[in-house]
Amino acid sequence: MDDDHFKFxxxxxxxxxxxxxxxxxxxWFQIRFDFDFYQNGIYPRDFSGLQGVVFSPxxxxxxxxxxxxxxxxxxLLAALQFFYPKQSIAVIGYxxxxxxxxxxxxxxxxxxxxxxxxxxVLVSFIFFKGIQTGYYRLVALSFSVVxxxxxxxxxxFPEVDSTISWEGHLAGFITGFVLTLFYKTPDYAKxxxxxxxxxxxNPQDDAFMKHxxxxxxFVNTEVEEEIENLSTYFNSDVQVNYTIRKTDKNDEML
Numbered sequence: 494m495d496d497d498h499f500k501f502x503x504x505x506x507x508x509x510x511x512x513x514x515x516x517x518x519x520x521w522f523q524i525r526f527d528f529d530f531y532q533n534g535i536y537p538r539d540f541s542g543l544q545g546v547v548f549s550p551x552x553x554x555x556x557x558x559x560x561x562x563x564x565x566x567x568x569l570l571a572a573l574q575f576f577y578p579k580q581s582i583a584v585i586g587y588x589x590x591x592x593x594x595x596x597x598x599x600x601x602x603x604x605x606x607x608x609x610x611x612x613x614v615l616v617s618f619i620f621f622k623g624i625q626t627g628y629y630r631l632v633a634l635s636f637s638v639v640x641x642x643x644x645x646x647x648x649x650f651p652e653v654d655s656t657i658s659w660e661g662h663l664a665g666f667i668t669g670f671v672l673t674l675f676y677k678t679p680d681y682a683k684x685x686x687x688x689x690x691x692x693x694x695n696p697q698d699d700a701f702m703k704h705x706x707x708x709x710x711f712v713n714t715e716v717e718e719e720i721e722n723l724s725t726y727f728n729s730d731v732q733v734n735y736t737i738r739k740t741d742k743n744d745e746m747l
Contacts, residue, residue, distance in 0.1 A: 509570035513563045516608065519551045520559050535593055537600035546593030552606040562608045569615040576634060580676045588614035588668055595664035605658040610665035616642050617669025626678045
């Protein structure tokens with residue numbers, strides 16, 4: 494892979510900053526004007542609760558809840574935009590929608606709010622996609638995500654903490670993995686297939702490979718052709734006449 498594929502852009506900083514800033518603005522409106530946004534969260538298996546599929550990631554219970562989600566979002570969104578710029582918007586959009594729908598189906602009959610479902614989408618997508626590509630930089634990114642947020646895996650189980658929406662976490666984790674199956678590997682991470690690795694490759698058509706025989710020994714075909722041409726020439730029936738001329742010392746050299 495060429496380093497030119499990793500070009501820093503304003504979106505690497507702008508996307509996570511604006512997303513997180515919007516979360517803080519929503520929370521400011523909530524406490525400043527005493528808005529009750531909780532009822533706009535996901536309420537499972539209730540038709541009115543479907544609105545939370547879109548709204549719930551932007552609603553938080555308190556300042557601690559918002560802060561704990563803001564830091565991972567800044568890190569993970571920046572990593573997603575930098576390493577997967579063509580897939581980032583789709584992963585965020587579909588991640589919010591499908592993780593919300595799964596939560597609506599499997600969740601308890603309570604309001605589910607917060608951006609933690611999206612965080613699990615990002616962790617899952619970045620980890621599994623990097624492993625699937627096998628490309629060393631993306632694999633390293635996957636292990637970095639595990640190092641930073643690997644402990645989050647325990648919060649997809651109900652026994653850990655019944656006060657959190659483990660259903661939203663599980664839905665986000667599943668959604669992130671499924672998205673890796675639908676989005677192709679970035680071109681820069683695909684292994685290079687050389688002509689000689691292709692099944693229809695013919696060594697005689699390659700300018701370099703024709704210098705090797707079937708056993709892999711080097712054969713200088715140009716030298717062999719010259720020798721063959723000379724051999725043909727000297728074995729031909731061409732008659733060559735030589736003339737010897739005797740001259741005196743006083744003869745002038747012309």
